[in-house]
Amino acid sequence: MLIEQIIKEKIAQAVHQLYGQEIDAEKVQVENTRKDVEGDLTVVVFPFLRISRKSPEQTANELGQYLQEQVDEVASYSVIKGFLNVTISTSYWINQLAQAFSDSNYGFTEATDDSPLVMVEYSSPNTNKPLHLGHIRNNLLGFSLGELLKANGKRVVKTNIVNDRGIHICKSMYAWQQWGEGKTPENTGIKGDHLVGDFYVLFDKHYKQEIEELVAKGASKEEAEQQAPSIIAARELLRKWEAKDPETVELWQMMNQWVYAGFDVTYKELGVDFDKIYYESDTYLVGKDEVLRGLQEGIFTRRDDQSVWADLSADGLDQKLLLRSDGTSVYMTQDIGTAKLRFNDYQIDRMVYVVGNEQDYHFKVLSILLDKLGFSWGKDLHHFSYGMVELPHGKMKSREGTVVDADDLMAGMVEVARKTSEELGKLDGYTEQEALETYKTIALGALKYFILKVDPRKNMMFNPEESIDFNGNTGPFIQYTYARIRSVIRKAEEKGIVPAIDFDQSLRISEKENELIKTISLYPATVQEAADSYSPAVVANYVYNLVKEYNQFYHDHSILNEEDENIRRFRLVLSTTVAQIVKSGMGLMGIRVPERM
RNA sequence: GCCUCGGUAGCUCAGUUGGAUAGAGCAACUGCCUUCUAAGCAGUAGGUCAUGGGUUCGAAUCCCGUCCGGGGUACCA
Structure with missing residues (x-):
């Protein structure tokens, strides 16, 4: 049983025995003690004053006394400003560390065949233009959410609905017919999704021009928008497509294939994937x-x-x-x-749609409609509604060229990672291939962490003028800590020192070390909370905090150079465990960690 | 207009079901590499938690009003 739970129950018991009133143990408030106060757990005693009819100090002292007598793990207690701060014994914490160290699946619950099946829809692109930063946020959130649910014992099916038909793709098709000059990804060397996107922009240029001309001739804006030759032609293509006109369908297939080939590259770079793809x-x-x-x-x-x-x-x-x-x-x-097909294909217990908050209304309606149509699962479908990525000058608009392109952004970040690594000379001795892999790991780590550390529900700001940081509260900072620990572990292996939990359990540990173990012990609850609240940011903040504490420890303590063999082994276990959790936590966000950097 | 989400340091963001003196990073300034990776560590400075009221032992957090901003609002997706 968790120590927190034990304390809750003992406090309830104490209140009953000392003051003669039964209280619900679950209602007892036990929280982690503030950093600047001695102790591990804090019991909030204010709610009991009415029962004890004594001062906060006296009540806290009486309860503290009871705890110390009744609970082995309670080493001591103190009362400050009416808060009861309880200190847990070192042996308890060392035991916690040993458990985390030996559990390769620490913090995770494995799914079984009976586990609930959750289908997560994310990405859902249109096929008329390449992916941009807004899609990146969607993809990262969707992928991470899938990992979180898996870690919480759910069976997960990741799915994508590709919006491959409609007026948008017909616009690109028409522009290509008119002004394409037979261009293909092959003969231009342009990535397929970008090529199609270029024609979408070209369509809009002509369309706007036609509207202007019509307005100049005296038409109203609304009339002009309906009567411009380009839009009439695009609508005609849509009509022909719906009528299965062979030539139109062939063109549609060809251009969509270009886009899919392009998307595949982007998805692969981004490290996201799907179990099942549906097409509109x-x-x-x-x-x-x-x-x-x-x-x-x-x-x-x-x-x-x-x-x-x-x-x-x-x-x-x-x-x-x-x-x-x-x-x-x-x-x-x-x-x-799409919903109907999905529920025919899978035994879905819960459907999650990762779609921006601009569509809150849409999903409210969808839920009601599915319910009305008799689908039992319609009522409680879950819309994972996330905020928009904003630029300093406002919203991203494809047609106005104010988008941050996904491929460009990633490529640019890999270059920054390369430059930084070369300046620092950290990868000397790596082959070009190994080095490139590491640049990508770092670049993607920076990008993904930058996006995922923000509360998904909130809008977030991205300034293309300022490159994403590699220092401070960033992905590379966390990856760097991992690489440093790996380096220590490699050196330990060379010296034949094996991390094992056979150290003397009575050893004395420093405050910082104790702090670290406490943080380690919070990992399972963190994973749980992140999944329950659908928030990868919870994991991001946790890992950052863990790593920050580890770096302080690393700075102040020697590991392999420590003379006391017992302590040396303990610190190696501590470091190894931190590395395991960093890797695991970053994995929940789809972020890899490097051996060196 | 109506619906909805938000407003925390110069900037970007944390802040668990209400708890102690509201925290990080960036930017600025100052220290620390002959010892396991300085993409690090330590320090200085920076706040009327938009605003006014209410609830109570206690409010950034809950309720109401106001101001500001994002999104949505019947033949776009």
């Missing part, structure tokens, strides 16, 4: 059928212009369009179809 072109008709079924069953209504609507006013929401008057699908229709 396969799901939108299923959604349409579901909507029509709903119409027949009287859940939805058809208007005079043939459009189909859901009336959600009973749920406090508005009317929602499900099929346009021309019979074509909207975003919502497609999501209904």
Whole structure:
């Protein structure tokens, strides 16, 4: 049993015996003692004053006395400003360290065949443009969330819905037909997703120009937007595609293939993957059928212009369009179809959608609609709603070129990592291949940590003018600590010193060492909390704190040069355990750790 | 207008279910490498937790009002 739990129960017991009133042990407030105060755990006694009818100091002292007599692990206690600070015995902490050290799966709960199955949807790109920083946040959060859920004993299926059809890709297709001059990724050397994205931008340029010309001739802006030749042509392509016109479908397939090849490269660099990928072109008709079924069953209504609507006013929401008057699908229709296919394919206990908070309303509606359509799981689908990445001048807009491109960003960071490493000369002796791997590890570590350390729900700021830091509260700082420990461990191996927990349990440890073990012992609860609150940031903050404490220890203590063999072995075990947790925690964020840097 | 999320140091962010003197990093300034990696460690300076009220032993945290900002708001995704 955890010491915290023991204290809670003993305090409840003490209150009963000393003051004659039963209280709920779970309600007893036990927290970690502040750093600047002596002690390990603090019991908040204020809620008991009404029962004890004594001063905070006296109450705390009486309870402290009781604890010390009744609980072996309680070594001493002190009372400061009415707070009861309890000091736990060193042997307890050393035992905690030994357990963490020997458990290769420390902090994790393994899934079994009976464990709940969680499907996590993330990424969900459109196929008309390359990935940007906003997608990076989505991908990193989605991947990390999957790892967190796995670490918490869930079976996880990572999935992606590729929005491969619709007016957006038709715009790129039309631009390529008109002005493409037969360009391909092969004959231009341009990455496929970027090439298609270039045509999307080109479309918009022409479209805007046409609108201007029409307005100059006296049309209203709204009319011009509807009547511009480019948009009419793109709509015609969409219509032909839905009618399965062979030439159009072929063009669509070709350009989508270019994009997929490009995405694959980006996903691989980013280190994310999927167990099952769905395509909107396969799901939108299923959604349409579901909507029509709903119409027949009287859940939805058809208007005079043939459009189909859901009336959600009973749920406090508005009317929602499900099929346009021309019979074509909207975003919502497609999501209904995708959901149906997924739940046919897997025995899903919980569905999680990693999608930005700009779509909060959409998922509220989706949940209600799925419920109305009779899907039992609709009501409690979970929208993992994360904040946007903002630039100093505002939102990212693809068409206006104010995006931070994912590939460019990663490549730029690898260069910074290379430069820094070369200046410091840390990788001398590595082959070019080994060195490049390390640059990538560091660069991606910096990027991923930068994004994941922020509370997912909040918007975050990225300034492209300032490169992402490699010092301080950063990924490389954490990786560096890992590399230093690995270096010590390699040296220990050379000297034949093996980390083992056969040190004398009565040894005296320093305050910093005790502090470190306490932090180590918090890892399992941290992993749990991160998964429960869907927040990789909880892990990020924990690992940073752990590493910061370790660096202080490292600075003040010798490990291999320590003369006392007992202490030397203890410190090696301590260091090894910290390295294990750093690797494990970073792994939960999809961040690798280097042997050297 | 309505709905919704947010506002903590110059900048970027932490701050568990309300607990002690609100913490990190960056930027600025100052020290520490003949000893296991200085991408490190230590220190100085920096705050009316947007604002006004309320709840109570105690509020950055909970409730209400106001100001400011993001997002959404019926044929975009």
